[in-house]
Amino acid sequence: xxxxxxxxxxxxxxxxxxxxxxGITHRENTREMVRYGLYCFAMFLGGVxxxxxxxxxxxx
Amino acid sequence: xANQTAKTTTKAAVPAQPASMMAVIAPAVGWLIPGAGHMIxxxxxxxxxxxxxxxxxxxxxxLMQGHIYKANGGDILDMLGFIxxxxxxxxxxVTLAMNWGQGAVAFATADYGTxxxxxxxxxxxxxxxxxxxxxxxxxx
Numbered sequence: 001x002x003x004x005x006x007x008x009x010x011x012x013x014x015x016x017x018x019x020x021x022x023g024i025t026h027r028e029n030t031r032e033m034v035r036y037g038l039y040c041f042a043m044f045l046g047g048v049x050x051x052x053x054x055x056x057x058x059x060x
Numbered sequence: 061x062a063n064q065t066a067k068t069t070t071k072a073a074v075p076a077q078p079a080s081m082m083a084v085i086a087p088a089v090g091w092l093i094p095g096a097g098h099m100i101x102x103x104x105x106x107x108x109x110x111x112x113x114x115x116x117x118x119x120x121x122x123l124m125q126g127h128i129y130k131a132n133g134g135d136i137l138d139m140l141g142f143i144x145x146x147x148x149x150x151x152x153x154v155t156l157a158m159n160w161g162q163g164a165v166a167f168a169t170a171d172y173g174t175x176x177x178x179x180x181x182x183x184x185x186x187x188x189x190x191x192x193x194x195x196x197x198x199x200x
Contacts, residue, residue: 014176016113017117018179021183024190025190028199
């Protein structure tokens with residue numbers, strides 16, 4: 001069995017699972033864990049878009 | 061000055077945490093099975109979330125035809141890849157035993173899979189450190 005994810009879906013899955021682990025391991029209580037997890041997820045995906053647009057600008 | 065001396069005295073008076081068996085068992089079990097270090101300390105939800113997250117990342121990496129690194133003394137990146145993969149513990153051992161993770165150059169996404177597995181291992185090492193901190197009482 002083989003899975004072929006697109007660039008974005010691979011980045012999405014990576015961001016999701018990494019954010020969950022970061023949230024749990026880097027904060028003390030549940031509320032802070034959720035907030036930090038969401039923050040990491042947004043930063044991961046935001047970074048993907050920023051890097052994507054930066055590469056688009058460099059290419060032009 | 062006197063206040064500073066009092067603070068120093070207070071710090072020195074706090075006894076060190078006694079080393080418990082859990083401080084050894086939790087990281088060891090957590091390395092072998094991702095999230096298990098939290099589960100044996102009754103952090104069930106955190107343990108399950110860690111198991112699902114790290115396990116899914118590793119399995120997805122395998123399904124994307126990622127390459128698993130074996131112990132080697134060659135290229136520095138190969139050695140670092142091995143250290144990352146080794147962090148996944150039981151998942152890495154099973155993968156080696158079943159001879160999975162040979163990597164297929166035919167797939168462009170195979171390199172993503174390789175990185176997924178390395179990151180899963182590294183995330184598990186963070187989870188192991190977290191389980192240790194819970195065991196010694198540094199974290200709730």
